[in-house]
Amino acid sequence: MEKFIPLTDLTNNSKAIKEPPLQSTFEKYEKKFKALADQKRLHILNLLCQQDSSCVCDLSELIDMPQSKLSYHLKILLDANLIQKETKGTWSYYTVNTEEINHLLSPELCCLFRPSNCC
Amino acid sequence: MEKFIPLTDLTNNSKAIKEPPLQSTFEKYEKKFKALADQKRLHILNLLCQQDSSCVCDLSELIDMPQSKLSYHLKILLDANLIQKETKGTWSYYTVNTEEINHLLSPELCCLFRPSNCC
DNA sequence: AAATAAAATCAAAAATTTTTGATTTAACGG
DNA sequence: CCGTTAAATCAAAAATTTTTGATTTTATTT
Numbered sequence: 001m002e003k004f005i006p007l008t009d010l011t012n013n014s015k016a017i018k019e020p021p022l023q024s025t026f027e028k029y030e031k032k033f034k035a036l037a038d039q040k041r042l043h044i045l046n047l048l049c050q051q052d053s054s055c056v057c058d059l060s061e062l063i064d065m066p067q068s069k070l071s072y073h074l075k076i077l078l079d080a081n082l083i084q085k086e087t088k089g090t091w092s093y094y095t096v097n098t099e100e101i102n103h104l105l106s107p108e109l110c111c112l113f114r115p116s117n118c119c
Numbered sequence: 120m121e122k123f124i125p126l127t128d129l130t131n132n133s134k135a136i137k138e139p140p141l142q143s144t145f146e147k148y149e150k151k152f153k154a155l156a157d158q159k160r161l162h163i164l165n166l167l168c169q170q171d172s173s174c175v176c177d178l179s180e181l182i183d184m185p186q187s188k189l190s191y192h193l194k195i196l197l198d199a200n201l202i203q204k205e206t207k208g209t210w211s212y213y214t215v216n217t218e219e220i221n222h223l224l225s226p227e228l229c230c231l232f233r234p235s236n237c238c
Numbered sequence: 239a240a241a242t243a244a245a246a247t248c249a250a251a252a253a254t255t256t257t258t259g260a261t262t263t264a265a266c267g268g
Numbered sequence: 269c270c271g272t273t274a275a276a277t278c279a280a281a282a283a284t285t286t287t288t289g290a291t292t293t294t295a296t297t298t
Contacts, residue, residue, distance in 0.1 A: 022162075023158075026165075029228075029231075030158045030161060033161075036155075036156070037153040037156040038286090039142075042149060043141075056245060066288075068247080069287065069288080071246055071247085072247095087245095090243065090244045104227075105224065105225055106222055109223070176274065186276090187277080187278095188256085189275095191277095192256090208265055208274085209264070209274045209275070210265095
């Protein structure tokens, strides 16, 4: 059992509070930027912003994309935590994860990828 | 020759100033996010931030990557306008395009992908 | 219980991106 | 002019991502 809390973490560039190693930080952002690195997914995000909650079948019509393809892209956005899912019965409703988008993107991208009330 | 400037652009959702169509906006950001969607390139950006100007051979040692591979990744960042190149003799010096990064990313990503003096 | 409907999953094919090692280009110094 | 060095380019191989159509899962309705 530890007797006292060390004041400095010598293993990590002498910062008192342990930061995750750069490597895993890069992994995290790689995943998020990969999710954003696709026109179709940017379009989906943009649509979700305007609707504030949509099910797959609604989106499927808006964006003219087969259901399985849409589910595939939604999963990538979901796994990157850029959107959230709420299931009601047989429907899945998706919404933009505004907090996450705010952490990631500049205010200038507001109009495209954040809910419509913001600008 | 135009007699007067139209007050509204009826072809584009009645906004007076013509915006690029969403499609081409998505294309633009797809390219930038694709450039960011890779651990190695995030690492390169992070290194460039700290150095404020480095040639390929210096980077190649810092990141332990063969020269042709590094050139490939630098080109992707360059084409996305996230970095800039200045050639002196046989050397190419690369720097982060801070303005572009600022337009794209949140202030929270400052420490990782902007020059070191900012936080 | 059977029929229907929404959405997720799966496996194979197609498309795209990345890696690799060799070659080329361009600039410099003797 | 020749040798050297930095960096870009190239083509083929390898790896990863996306598309497609079929199937499965889950919940609802009759």
